Amino acid sequence: MAPLSSSDETDGGLWLPVKRARAHELVIEVIEDRILSGALQVGDALPPERELASSLEVSRAGVREAVRVLESQGVLRSQPGAGAAAGTFVAALPREALSRFLRLHVALSNFTIEDVTEARIVLERASASSAARGLDGAARARVAEALAAGDAALGDRHAFNEADTRFHLAIADASGSSLSAALTGAIREAVRLPLLHAIERKAEWGDQSELLQKEHHAIFEAITAGDVDRAADATEAHIRRASAVLFAE
Amino acid sequence: MAPLSSSDETDGGLWLPVKRARAHELVIEVIEDRILSGALQVGDALPPERELASSLEVSRAGVREAVRVLESQGVLRSQPGAGAAAGTFVAALPREALSRFLRLHVALSNFTIEDVTEARIVLERASASSAARGLDGAARARVAEALAAGDAALGDRHAFNEADTRFHLAIADASGSSLSAALTGAIREAVRLPLLHAIERKAEWGDQSELLQKEHHAIFEAITAGDVDRAADATEAHIRRASAVLFAE
Numbered sequence: 001m002a003p004l005s006s007s008d009e010t011d012g013g014l015w016l017p018v019k020r021a022r023a024h025e026l027v028i029e030v031i032e033d034r035i036l037s038g039a040l041q042v043g044d045a046l047p048p049e050r051e052l053a054s055s056l057e058v059s060r061a062g063v064r065e066a067v068r069v070l071e072s073q074g075v076l077r078s079q080p081g082a083g084a085a086a087g088t089f090v091a092a093l094p095r096e097a098l099s100r101f102l103r104l105h106v107a108l109s110n111f112t113i114e115d116v117t118e119a120r121i122v123l124e125r126a127s128a129s130s131a132a133r134g135l136d137g138a139a140r141a142r143v144a145e146a147l148a149a150g151d152a153a154l155g156d157r158h159a160f161n162e163a164d165t166r167f168h169l170a171i172a173d174a175s176g177s178s179l180s181a182a183l184t185g186a187i188r189e190a191v192r193l194p195l196l197h198a199i200e201r202k203a204e205w206g207d208q209s210e211l212l213q214k215e216h217h218a219i220f221e222a223i224t225a226g227d228v229d230r231a232a233d234a235t236e237a238h239i240r241r242a243s244a245v246l247f248a249e
Numbered sequence: 250m251a252p253l254s255s256s257d258e259t260d261g262g263l264w265l266p267v268k269r270a271r272a273h274e275l276v277i278e279v280i281e282d283r284i285l286s287g288a289l290q291v292g293d294a295l296p297p298e299r300e301l302a303s304s305l306e307v308s309r310a311g312v313r314e315a316v317r318v319l320e321s322q323g324v325l326r327s328q329p330g331a332g333a334a335a336g337t338f339v340a341a342l343p344r345e346a347l348s349r350f351l352r353l354h355v356a357l358s359n360f361t362i363e364d365v366t367e368a369r370i371v372l373e374r375a376s377a378s379s380a381a382r383g384l385d386g387a388a389r390a391r392v393a394e395a396l397a398a399g400d401a402a403l404g405d406r407h408a409f410n411e412a413d414t415r416f417h418l419a420i421a422d423a424s425g426s427s428l429s430a431a432l433t434g435a436i437r438e439a440v441r442l443p444l445l446h447a448i449e450r451k452a453e454w455g456d457q458s459e460l461l462q463k464e465h466h467a468i469f470e471a472i473t474a475g476d477v478d479r480a481a482d483a484t485e486a487h488i489r490r491a492s493a494v495l496f497a498e
Contacts, residue, residue, distance in 0.1 A: 104284055
């Protein structure tokens with residue numbers, strides 16, 4: 001950035017390095033417009049950095065910053081090197097990007113644990129209902145597996161938290177709506193660490209994990225029995241009770 | 250990036266500019282760790298770019314790329330200039346970032362319109378129920394205002410779409426859970442353009458907008474009557490019917 005005069009508090013606004021600061025935003029806007037209009041689709045390659053910089057009349061640094069931003073959103077994927085497979089491509093990687101996003105904003109308390117709990121209840125009631133309406137063999141097996149992993153991990157805080165996450169995700173994934181599943185997964189992932197810290201503070205963990213696991217079995221039973229309302233209600237009761245106990249202090 | 254040898258197809262992997270490519274990721278990781286541990290909170294300032302680059306032993310370009318990425322996620326906010334208010338601060342701007350993210354992934358068909366419709370139904374059933382359980386005066390006025398704007402815009406596709414969006418957002422905002430509201434808003438914003446394009450293709454728009462608006466009135470009536478189930482069911486029926494009609498062809 002160009003140095004500013006010492007009197008910038010009053011007139012600095014006139015001399016900000018405008019073009020420099022906006023280069024990457026311009027590039028992002030151009031790429032986004034092409035995506036929104038359908039001209040750029042998943043798998044398509046971007047022109048090389050040098051070419052993009054020259055045709056948009058911005059610095060190569062500006063192009064690189066824009067690419068980094070869109071990579072972090074799972075919209076672009078860069079393959080380093082110079083071979084035929086190398087380059088920057090339009091990608092389809094929303095899930096990890098969404099998880100990271102929510103994790104950060106939960107950590108910053110831009111969303112509170114109460115907010116997250118309410119959103120989890122809304123989304124997971126729906127996925128439990130949907131699972132109770134019908135589950136294919138593979139999806140059922142994944143839920144059952146996660147449940148068994150929880151049974152085997154009752155004494156181990158860390159392993160139990162992993163199995164617990166897998167159980168909730170398996171139900172969300174089985175529901176068939178990829179956006180709801182991605183949101184459920186991202187939210188669950190966002191609270192994994194706060195949840196683990198809460199679990200670590202609990203002295204009487206053995207009883208807690210047994211109770212949580214009993215509730216998981218009840219949810220699974222309602223799902224396999226095809227009882228839509230019971231599956232949803234058991235899920236809500238479980239999330240509410242667990243949040244109240246774990247985040248009480 | 251350093252030029253690669255022409256034989257990079259086979260051995261290029263050995264000579265990729267590793268440190269260069271990963272500089273920004275390292276910086277992001279360091280900042281994220283500080284946020285997740287609570288050491289960096291909303292409003293805190295980052296050290297100046299030059300200082301951060303030197304203490305992390307990365308290039309200033311790497312620091313700048315990392316800052317751009319975290320800005321785009323609403324986690325950092327840069328204030329240009331050199332005065333006391335200038336610098337890069339930890340921010341609380343999740344909503345716009347979430348909207349942009351979903352808009353791009355919907356455009357890339359990483360989430361289909363059907364996925365989006367299902368997620369909208371789940372979230373908006375919940376916010377309509379919550380609104381029916383009780384709405385304060387200001388929230389009620391915002392919903393009523395959006396409804397009136399729709400009545401006034403029946404013949405105008407663009408204005409009607411805006412009023413329609415406002416109506417759904419006002420109900421979501423009234424529900425009190427900021428994460429659910431942000432998700433509802435982001436999803437609604439993500440389909441605003443596809444919805445407008447669908448509306449523009451409809452020849453008999455007058456009838457459509459009247460039907461949509463009749464449904465909005467029914468939802469509002471159920472909410473103000475405090476009828477939780479009717480509010481949720483009317484919302485689901487409205488979203489399902491509208492999606493089926495608008496995205497049919």
